[in-house]
Amino acid sequence: MNARSYASHVQEIESFGLGLNRGTPARDAAVLRSWQRCIERHRLDPAATCEAYIVPEGQLRVHREESEPLIRIARSGLERLYQQLAGLQYVLLLADRHGITVDFLGHEGDADALRRAGLYLGSDWREDRAGTCAVGACLEGGEALIIHQSDHFDYTHTPLSCTAAPIYDHRGELAAVLDLSLLRSPESRSSQSLALHLVTSTARRIELAHLMERSRSDWVLRLSRSPDFLDVDPDAALTLDGAGRVRGMTQAAARILAQAIGLPWAERRDLLGLPLERFFELDVDGLPSLLRHRLAQDRIVRARDGSILFAHAIEPQRGSATPVRDATPAPSATTTATTTPVPQALRALSAGDAHLDALLHKAARLAPQRLPVMIQGETGAGKEYLARALHAASGRPGPFVAINCAAIPETLLESELFGYLPGTYTGGASRGKTGLVEAAHRGTLFLDEIGDMPLHLQAKLLRVLSESEITPLGARQPKPLDLRVISATHRPLTVLVDQGLFRQDLLFRLNAAQLSLPPLRQRQDLDALIDRLAEAQRPGLRPTPEARALLRTHGWPGNLRELHNALCHAAALSEGPCFGPEHLPETVLEASAGLPQTVATMLPRLPAPPLEPPPHVSDATDPEDPAGPADPAMALERLLQRCQGNVSEAARLLGVSRSTIHRRIQRLALGERRVRWSPADRRD
Structure with a gap:
């Protein structure tokens, strides 16, 4: 590290934070906005340096599975761009909406250096983790930009030059970021102007390909400012249903439509469902006149703001025309499970258990909604896995922030949850601290073991959820907050309410929808889970018949967590492709040895519980005789x-x-x- 350069970099950002050089022309406006977010929202310290972070393989797999359709479509565009830049040492990254790199092209000989720099598969480039960077700033601002060398907030990344462009989905939501980076680049920022053009053009083509893939049964209207490339490389495209209402659009099309009716770009989602004639002097009956049999220069449309565009209409594919539909068919609670596709992130939680499959169909319908969800289940049953899968399937652009209310000491819980301003605490961070609740802005807040939250913090949490704003400790003005809350507990909250240990109004706020995970001993897919988890420990690893019988009969009070630990134990002790009883933990062996044979054969076949929790024993039942029968x-x-x-x-x-x-x-x-x-x- 060059001490002089480091000190100069930190001093510039600190001076900016104090308002001493906010008007400096040396930095692009997008860079300064990102610096401001890093200081004020993310509470990052420019003097602190942090190596690039690569997410664990299992977490990367979830992100890649969620983004698989987009990766498949984008791959040809990435390869074409990489070939165009051959010999220039550029690295291409495709990051998902969470800032995780889900696809990557780079020179194999530089793999170690690229991994250290974070220009690698699985790298996390969220702005709240990495500071000012091209991927993170693009996700925050939604615009193409260059983050060149010392534009980076963290001095660790200042050797890099990164150029990124957003990729939007058909609803106008930011779905991914395409990044073009260099480990070493010329000093001049303008040297990356061509990179900015190339990455923006490629992102536009990926958006168009993604839209076309989804729109086989719709009219497609391609638009260009010039007729020359209208039929081969249009500027924008939108899709229309049989009634001529907007069903989807590329980013450029959304800007054209918004401009035509004077709608701010930020409100682009309101464009969906509006009729074509609202934007152009054209309706659905006029689309056939824009088919390709006419010359491009003759296919002219006039927008409502007076601008002139050239258009190319593409008919729905034969046999796939559809009746008039809503432009935004959001899943609803009345949709049947058989018609609601279950995202891969949720499907991965079941290995074939019918009860759990039904629950995951319900979860798939809830995932895109903002309804708070309460997850019930025993310790180790997979409540956090389900919460993460709900977030992955939700489409929310912000992070998943998990808080274990039972693991944080009560004396620290308030400051950890809500954060504090500088000077609030003696010994606190000099720049204050962003609370975990605020860190979940635009994402999902997961409150694990919510039943262990102290009453006085329950009241403050209720206010945050009711007002959609948060006031850090020491602050006078609240901050707006956009988050989706998922809670989890293994405790009966209604009983805690009766005991005065949990607020009933907070329970109503958190429990808008409930998902009850079955314990492992009642799942019908235990064998498949054993095989799946064993394979994850070592490819090809399987239990012997004797070991499998022991695993089947164990009661699994620790559920999936205990099963995972048992298979880790078996993988560590066994050497061949199979493990036997001698490789299992003593707790499994002791429990199985003490069971009568009739019970051992009965346990794996216990009936699955209903989707709702079992009803309580009636008040007439003798509390001292809970079993009830004659014996x-x-x-x-x-x-x-x-x-x-x-x-x-x-x-x-x-x-x-x-x-x-x-x-x-x-x-x-x-x-x-x-x-x-x-x-x-x-x-x-």
């Missing part, structure tokens, strides 16, 4: 066997407290017999 000792023992001795699970199924179960065990003298089959209760 309460046998009934309670059978229930505890099914629950692997887990008193919490037995109490949850019956809708009574753990203390009620424990008192009944003592009254019926089940204690000695429980020792044989209750290893799980030692962890209860």
